[in-house]
Amino acid sequence: MRTRPEHAANVAAFQARLFDLEKEVVKQHVRHPDFHAFTSIKYVGPALVDDLSYDRLAIQDGDAAMLLYEAVAAGRVTADERQRILDALREYCGMDTMALVKLLERFRELAEEPNVEASDAMAIGLGV
Numbered sequence: 001m002r003t004r005p006e007h008a009a010n011v012a013a014f015q016a017r018l019f020d021l022e023k024e025v026v027k028q029h030v031r032h033p034d035f036h037a038f039t040s041i042k043y044v045g046p047a048l049v050d051d052l053s054y055d056r057l058a059i060q061d062g063d064a065a066m067l068l069y070e071a072v073a074a075g076r077v078t079a080d081e082r083q084r085i086l087d088a089l090r091e092y093c094g095m096d097t098m099a100l101v102k103l104l105e106r107f108r109e110l111a112e113e114p115n116v117e118a119s120d121a122m123a124i125g126l127g128v
Helices: 005-017 021-029 041-048 062-073 079-112 118-123
Strands: none
Touching (some): 021 041, 021 079, 062 079
16 A cells, blocks of 8 residues: 555455455356346346345446446536436445345355355355
8 A cells, every 4th residue: 555554454454355256156156047147246136135126226237337437537427417427326336235245145044055065155255
């Protein structure tokens, strides 16, 4: 950390605990017909968590979110559009965050089910 070197050790310790849920858990250990061969949170979330859907959101995918954010950051939108886009981005990012929380809870439940081998649960870091 160049700007706050006194926090470098704590940040490095935190970063060491991060992992990609899609790559390290879903692609290797979770299958469901409602994934339709995709492993993104937009498919996995609604397939495994009943009350999780992006359908009602103004922004429904990460590509759209990135493009809209870039338009706001570059100043290519009016003040009204900027506020509408930022509100929609907050809602979308909030849904992504909630999806990750709910999926982690669901994966922990799945790891505790008798038909899941303990070695698989340990491999995905669910602490069983």
